[in-house]
Amino acid sequence: MENGKFGNNLPEMKFRAGAISATVWRNTIKKKDGTDAEVRTVSFDRRYKDKETDEWKSSKSLRASDLPKAVVVLNKAYEYVVLNSQGDLAVEL
Secondary structure, three states, X not given: OOOOOOOOOOOOEEEEEOOEEEEEEEEEEEOOOOOEEEXXXXXXXXXXXXXXXXXXEEEOOOOHHHHHHHHXXXXXXXXXXXXXXXXXXXXXX
């Protein structure tokens, strides 16, 4: 799977608790020795509906009440990455 090339990088997994989500991405990178390595990264956001435009938007900012949900989704994402990685947590770039 060659994610990250030609803009076709689809999420591997998404964890959501209400408006808070953590998304796991699998990407191929070049190591210092020129070989390819797969790494997983996690993005994080909070979705909300803009009252003025009635459009859904994303934010990286959290309210105090969002923090418990953020902890849950980030822990789930971390667990997924650790259990599904084959040494890519220690890849030397």
